[in-house]
Amino acid sequence: MSASLERFGPTGDPDAIAAAVERDGAVIVENLLSLDVVAQVNEEVAAAVVAADPSEELFNPIMQAFHGPFTKQVAGVPGISRTFATEVMCHPVLIALCDHILLPSCARYQLNLGHLLQRGPGSEEQWLHRDEAVWSDVPHPHPELQLASVIAFVDFTRDNGATRVVPGSHRWPDRQLTPAKQVAGAAPDPEQIAFAEMPAGSAVIYSGGTIHAGGANTTDVPRRGAHLSYCLGWLRTEENNYLSIPPAIAATLPRQAQELLGYAVHDSIPRGGGYLGMVRMQDPVELLARGELG
Numbered sequence: 001m002s003a004s005l006e007r008f009g010p011t012g013d014p015d016a017i018a019a020a021v022e023r024d025g026a027v028i029v030e031n032l033l034s035l036d037v038v039a040q041v042n043e044e045v046a047a048a049v050v051a052a053d054p055s056e057e058l059f060n061p062i063m064q065a066f067h068g069p070f071t072k073q074v075a076g077v078p079g080i081s082r083t084f085a086t087e088v089m090c091h092p093v094l095i096a097l098c099d100h101i102l103l104p105s106c107a108r109y110q111l112n113l114g115h116l117l118q119r120g121p122g123s124e125e126q127w128l129h130r131d132e133a134v135w136s137d138v139p140h141p142h143p144e145l146q147l148a149s150v151i152a153f154v155d156f157t158r159d160n161g162a163t164r165v166v167p168g169s170h171r172w173p174d175r176q177l178t179p180a181k182q183v184a185g186a187a188p189d190p191e192q193i194a195f196a197e198m199p200a201g202s203a204v205i206y207s208g209g210t211i212h213a214g215g216a217n218t219t220d221v222p223r224r225g226a227h228l229s230y231c232l233g234w235l236r237t238e239e240n241n242y243l244s245i246p247p248a249i250a251a252t253l254p255r256q257a258q259e260l261l262g263y264a265v266h267d268s269i270p271r272g273g274g275y276l277g278m279v280r281m282q283d284p285v286e287l288l289a290r291g292e293l294g
Protein backbone atom coordinates (compact mmCIF):
# COMPACT_ATOMS: atom_id res chain seq x y z
CA MET A 1 0.00 0.00 0.00
CA SER A 2 1.25 3.45 -0.80
CA ALA A 3 -0.01 6.76 0.59
CA SER A 4 -2.42 8.94 -1.36
CA LEU A 5 -3.13 12.61 -1.93
CA GLU A 6 -6.46 14.40 -1.95
CA ARG A 7 -7.63 15.12 -5.50
CA PHE A 8 -9.59 18.09 -6.79
CA GLY A 9 -11.03 18.94 -10.18
CA PRO A 10 -10.24 22.07 -12.20
CA THR A 11 -13.17 23.95 -10.64
CA GLY A 12 -12.24 22.94 -7.09
CA ASP A 13 -12.71 25.65 -4.48
CA PRO A 14 -9.28 27.31 -3.97
CA ASP A 15 -10.06 27.74 -0.23
CA ALA A 16 -10.54 23.97 0.08
CA ILE A 17 -7.45 23.23 -2.04
CA ALA A 18 -5.34 25.62 0.09
CA ALA A 19 -6.69 24.01 3.27
CA ALA A 20 -5.66 20.58 1.94
CA VAL A 21 -2.16 21.85 1.06
CA GLU A 22 -1.85 23.26 4.57
CA ARG A 23 -3.12 20.02 6.14
CA ASP A 24 -1.38 17.38 3.98
CA GLY A 25 1.48 19.38 2.43
CA ALA A 26 0.36 18.45 -1.09
CA VAL A 27 -2.68 17.94 -3.35
CA ILE A 28 -3.43 16.90 -6.89
CA VAL A 29 -5.56 19.15 -9.10
CA GLU A 30 -6.63 17.03 -12.04
CA ASN A 31 -7.05 18.67 -15.45
CA LEU A 32 -5.90 22.06 -14.17
CA LEU A 33 -4.96 22.86 -17.77
CA SER A 34 -7.10 22.08 -20.79
CA LEU A 35 -5.63 19.68 -23.33
CA ASP A 36 -5.47 22.63 -25.77
CA VAL A 37 -3.15 24.51 -23.39
CA VAL A 38 -1.07 21.35 -22.87
CA ALA A 39 -0.74 20.92 -26.66
CA GLN A 40 0.11 24.58 -27.20
CA VAL A 41 2.84 24.59 -24.55
CA ASN A 42 4.21 21.29 -25.86
CA GLU A 43 4.43 22.83 -29.33
CA GLU A 44 6.04 26.06 -28.11
CA VAL A 45 8.76 24.25 -26.13
CA ALA A 46 9.42 21.53 -28.73
CA ALA A 47 12.57 23.10 -30.22
CA ALA A 48 14.00 23.89 -26.76
CA VAL A 49 13.41 20.29 -25.63
CA VAL A 50 15.15 18.95 -28.73
CA ALA A 51 18.09 21.28 -28.07
CA ALA A 52 18.36 20.41 -24.34
CA ASP A 53 21.38 18.23 -23.64
CA PRO A 54 20.99 16.05 -20.52
CA SER A 55 24.75 15.62 -20.28
CA GLU A 56 25.54 19.35 -20.36
CA GLU A 57 27.95 20.21 -17.57
CA LEU A 58 26.16 22.16 -14.83
CA PHE A 59 27.73 24.68 -12.45
CA ASN A 60 27.71 22.11 -9.65
CA PRO A 61 28.09 18.35 -10.28
CA ILE A 62 25.65 17.63 -7.43
CA MET A 63 22.92 19.24 -9.56
CA GLN A 64 23.77 16.78 -12.32
CA ALA A 65 23.44 13.83 -9.96
CA PHE A 66 20.20 15.29 -8.54
CA HIS A 67 18.50 15.35 -11.94
CA GLY A 68 20.25 12.28 -13.34
CA PRO A 69 21.80 11.64 -16.75
CA PHE A 70 18.53 11.26 -18.67
CA THR A 71 16.72 14.47 -17.68
CA LYS A 72 16.31 17.19 -20.25
CA GLN A 73 15.87 20.45 -18.38
CA VAL A 74 14.58 23.58 -20.11
CA ALA A 75 14.94 26.67 -17.92
CA GLY A 76 13.14 29.99 -18.19
CA VAL A 77 10.04 28.49 -19.83
CA PRO A 78 7.91 31.68 -19.40
CA GLY A 79 10.36 33.34 -21.81
CA ILE A 80 10.12 30.50 -24.32
CA SER A 81 6.39 29.72 -24.29
CA ARG A 82 3.93 32.61 -24.14
CA THR A 83 1.17 30.13 -23.35
CA PHE A 84 3.15 28.89 -20.36
CA ALA A 85 3.68 32.48 -19.15
CA THR A 86 0.03 33.46 -19.51
CA GLU A 87 -2.06 30.30 -19.08
CA VAL A 88 0.13 28.30 -16.70
CA MET A 89 2.22 30.69 -14.59
CA CYS A 90 -0.77 33.06 -14.21
CA HIS A 91 -3.37 30.27 -13.76
CA PRO A 92 -6.11 31.58 -11.42
CA VAL A 93 -6.03 28.47 -9.20
CA LEU A 94 -2.26 28.74 -8.67
CA ILE A 95 -2.59 32.47 -8.03
CA ALA A 96 -5.40 31.88 -5.51
CA LEU A 97 -3.25 29.31 -3.70
CA CYS A 98 -0.29 31.71 -3.60
CA ASP A 99 -2.63 34.37 -2.20
CA HIS A 100 -3.55 31.99 0.61
CA ILE A 101 -0.17 30.52 1.39
CA LEU A 102 2.43 33.17 0.52
CA LEU A 103 0.73 36.56 0.67
CA PRO A 104 0.42 36.59 4.48
CA SER A 105 4.24 36.81 4.67
CA CYS A 106 5.12 39.26 1.89
CA ALA A 107 3.82 42.30 0.02
CA ARG A 108 3.84 40.26 -3.21
CA TYR A 109 5.04 36.81 -4.23
CA GLN A 110 7.02 35.98 -7.33
CA LEU A 111 8.00 33.19 -9.66
CA ASN A 112 10.79 31.14 -8.15
CA LEU A 113 11.35 29.04 -11.24
CA GLY A 114 9.54 27.73 -14.29
CA HIS A 115 11.39 24.78 -15.78
CA LEU A 116 10.51 21.85 -17.95
CA LEU A 117 11.80 18.55 -16.59
CA GLN A 118 11.68 15.75 -19.09
CA ARG A 119 12.80 12.64 -17.23
CA GLY A 120 13.79 10.24 -19.97
CA PRO A 121 13.56 6.44 -20.06
CA GLY A 122 16.15 4.95 -17.72
CA SER A 123 15.83 7.75 -15.14
CA GLU A 124 16.25 6.43 -11.63
CA GLU A 125 14.39 7.68 -8.57
CA GLN A 126 15.44 11.20 -7.69
CA TRP A 127 16.62 11.85 -4.13
CA LEU A 128 13.79 12.70 -1.77
CA HIS A 129 14.15 16.33 -0.76
CA ARG A 130 12.44 19.54 0.34
CA ASP A 131 12.51 22.30 -2.28
CA GLU A 132 12.82 24.98 0.42
CA ALA A 133 16.32 23.68 1.23
CA VAL A 134 17.59 26.23 -1.32
CA TRP A 135 16.98 28.80 1.43
CA SER A 136 18.71 26.79 4.14
CA ASP A 137 20.16 29.96 5.68
CA VAL A 138 16.70 31.19 6.73
CA PRO A 139 16.38 30.40 10.45
CA HIS A 140 13.92 27.61 11.30
CA PRO A 141 11.00 27.57 11.94
CA HIS A 142 9.94 30.09 9.33
CA PRO A 143 6.75 31.05 7.47
CA GLU A 144 5.93 29.21 4.26
CA LEU A 145 8.58 30.37 1.80
CA GLN A 146 7.40 28.59 -1.31
CA LEU A 147 4.49 26.99 -3.13
CA ALA A 148 5.67 24.49 -5.72
CA SER A 149 4.10 22.30 -8.37
CA VAL A 150 4.91 19.68 -10.96
CA ILE A 151 2.48 19.89 -13.86
CA ALA A 152 2.06 16.91 -16.17
CA PHE A 153 2.61 17.60 -19.88
CA VAL A 154 2.16 13.89 -20.66
CA ASP A 155 0.14 11.43 -18.58
CA PHE A 156 2.07 10.70 -15.37
CA THR A 157 2.14 7.04 -14.33
CA ARG A 158 3.98 5.24 -11.60
CA ASP A 159 6.07 3.52 -14.28
CA ASN A 160 7.09 6.63 -16.22
CA GLY A 161 8.25 8.52 -13.15
CA ALA A 162 5.25 10.30 -11.60
CA THR A 163 6.42 12.62 -8.83
CA ARG A 164 6.65 10.86 -5.45
CA VAL A 165 5.34 12.83 -2.47
CA VAL A 166 5.28 12.21 1.28
CA PRO A 167 1.97 13.61 2.62
CA GLY A 168 2.31 15.25 6.02
CA SER A 169 6.11 15.55 5.84
CA HIS A 170 5.82 19.36 5.94
CA ARG A 171 4.89 18.86 9.61
CA TRP A 172 7.69 16.46 10.50
CA PRO A 173 9.89 17.74 13.32
CA ASP A 174 13.00 17.55 11.16
CA ARG A 175 11.62 20.42 9.07
CA GLN A 176 12.62 22.64 11.98
CA LEU A 177 16.27 21.75 11.36
CA THR A 178 18.51 23.06 8.62
CA PRO A 179 18.97 20.41 5.89
CA ALA A 180 22.48 19.68 7.16
CA LYS A 181 21.01 18.80 10.55
CA GLN A 182 18.01 16.80 9.35
CA VAL A 183 18.13 13.43 11.01
CA ALA A 184 18.50 10.30 8.92
CA GLY A 185 15.78 8.68 11.07
CA ALA A 186 13.18 10.94 9.45
CA ALA A 187 13.56 9.23 6.05
CA PRO A 188 10.16 8.06 4.82
CA ASP A 189 9.13 4.41 4.63
CA PRO A 190 7.97 3.23 1.19
CA GLU A 191 4.32 3.06 2.33
CA GLN A 192 4.45 6.77 3.28
CA ILE A 193 5.10 7.75 -0.34
CA ALA A 194 2.26 8.76 -2.71
CA PHE A 195 2.66 8.64 -6.49
CA ALA A 196 1.24 11.63 -8.37
CA GLU A 197 -0.31 9.55 -11.14
CA MET A 198 -2.46 11.94 -13.15
CA PRO A 199 -3.52 12.77 -16.69
CA ALA A 200 -1.69 15.40 -18.77
CA GLY A 201 -2.73 18.91 -17.68
CA SER A 202 -2.96 17.93 -14.00
CA ALA A 203 -0.72 19.29 -11.25
CA VAL A 204 0.68 18.06 -7.98
CA ILE A 205 0.94 21.16 -5.81
CA TYR A 206 3.00 21.11 -2.62
CA SER A 207 4.54 23.21 0.06
CA GLY A 208 8.27 23.99 0.11
CA GLY A 209 8.54 21.82 3.22
CA THR A 210 7.01 18.68 1.74
CA ILE A 211 9.36 15.80 0.96
CA HIS A 212 9.10 14.63 -2.66
CA ALA A 213 11.13 13.60 -5.71
CA GLY A 214 10.81 12.53 -9.32
CA GLY A 215 10.13 8.82 -9.87
CA ALA A 216 12.02 6.22 -11.87
CA ASN A 217 11.08 5.96 -15.54
CA THR A 218 11.04 2.31 -16.56
CA THR A 219 9.00 2.93 -19.74
CA ASP A 220 10.12 4.14 -23.14
CA VAL A 221 8.01 7.33 -22.82
CA PRO A 222 9.82 10.53 -21.78
CA ARG A 223 8.02 11.91 -18.72
CA ARG A 224 7.54 15.58 -19.44
CA GLY A 225 6.58 17.78 -16.48
CA ALA A 226 6.89 21.44 -15.61
CA HIS A 227 8.43 22.38 -12.31
CA LEU A 228 6.71 25.66 -11.51
CA SER A 229 7.17 27.31 -8.14
CA TYR A 230 6.52 30.63 -6.46
CA CYS A 231 8.19 32.17 -3.41
CA LEU A 232 7.95 35.13 -1.08
CA GLY A 233 8.79 38.37 -2.86
CA TRP A 234 11.67 39.21 -0.53
CA LEU A 235 13.67 36.03 -1.21
CA ARG A 236 16.39 35.46 -3.79
CA THR A 237 14.87 33.25 -6.49
CA GLU A 238 16.32 29.95 -7.62
CA GLU A 239 16.30 31.02 -11.29
CA ASN A 240 17.56 34.52 -11.98
CA ASN A 241 14.36 35.42 -13.77
CA TYR A 242 15.46 38.94 -14.81
CA LEU A 243 18.34 37.46 -16.82
CA SER A 244 16.42 34.40 -18.04
CA ILE A 245 13.44 36.49 -19.16
CA PRO A 246 15.07 39.86 -19.89
CA PRO A 247 13.12 43.12 -20.33
CA ALA A 248 12.80 42.79 -24.13
CA ILE A 249 10.90 39.51 -23.68
CA ALA A 250 9.07 40.50 -20.48
CA ALA A 251 7.78 43.64 -22.27
CA THR A 252 5.77 41.40 -24.64
CA LEU A 253 3.91 39.72 -21.76
CA PRO A 254 0.84 40.90 -19.82
CA ARG A 255 1.46 42.96 -16.70
CA GLN A 256 0.50 40.13 -14.31
CA ALA A 257 3.22 37.96 -15.86
CA GLN A 258 5.76 40.78 -15.62
CA GLU A 259 4.91 41.24 -11.95
CA LEU A 260 5.30 37.52 -11.24
CA LEU A 261 8.64 37.50 -13.04
CA GLY A 262 9.89 39.95 -10.42
CA TYR A 263 9.68 43.17 -12.42
CA ALA A 264 7.40 44.83 -9.85
CA VAL A 265 8.70 46.53 -6.73
CA HIS A 266 8.13 44.63 -3.48
CA ASP A 267 6.55 47.50 -1.63
CA SER A 268 6.15 47.04 2.11
CA ILE A 269 5.85 50.75 2.83
CA PRO A 270 2.07 50.48 3.47
CA ARG A 271 2.88 47.68 5.97
CA GLY A 272 5.36 49.87 7.83
CA GLY A 273 8.37 48.49 5.96
CA GLY A 274 10.40 49.52 2.94
CA TYR A 275 10.80 48.55 -0.69
CA LEU A 276 12.86 46.11 -2.74
CA GLY A 277 13.69 45.85 -6.41
CA MET A 278 13.44 49.45 -7.65
CA VAL A 279 15.39 50.81 -10.64
CA ARG A 280 16.34 54.50 -10.77
CA MET A 281 13.95 54.98 -7.82
CA GLN A 282 11.06 53.78 -10.01
CA ASP A 283 8.95 50.64 -10.18
CA PRO A 284 10.51 48.65 -13.06
CA VAL A 285 7.11 47.33 -14.18
CA GLU A 286 6.08 50.96 -14.82
CA LEU A 287 9.36 51.61 -16.67
CA LEU A 288 8.62 48.53 -18.81
CA ALA A 289 5.14 49.88 -19.61
CA ARG A 290 6.65 53.21 -20.66
CA GLY A 291 9.33 51.54 -22.79
CA GLU A 292 12.05 52.93 -20.51
CA LEU A 293 13.64 49.66 -19.42
CA GLY A 294 16.26 47.71 -21.37
Ligand SMILES: O=C(O)CCC(=O)C(=O)O
Nearest residue numbers: 117150162163213214215
Ligand atom coordinates in the same frame (compact mmCIF):
# COMPACT_ATOMS: atom_id res chain seq x y z
O1 LIG B 1 10.36 15.89 -11.73
C1 LIG B 1 9.75 15.69 -10.67
O2 LIG B 1 8.78 14.94 -10.59
C2 LIG B 1 10.21 16.38 -9.41
C3 LIG B 1 11.36 17.29 -9.65
C4 LIG B 1 11.83 17.94 -8.40
O3 LIG B 1 11.34 17.70 -7.34
C5 LIG B 1 12.90 18.94 -8.44
O4 LIG B 1 13.60 19.05 -9.47
O5 LIG B 1 13.09 19.65 -7.43
Ligand SMILES: [Fe+2]
Nearest residue numbers: 130131212213
Ligand atom coordinates in the same frame (compact mmCIF):
# COMPACT_ATOMS: atom_id res chain seq x y z
FE1 LIG C 1 11.83 19.15 -5.87
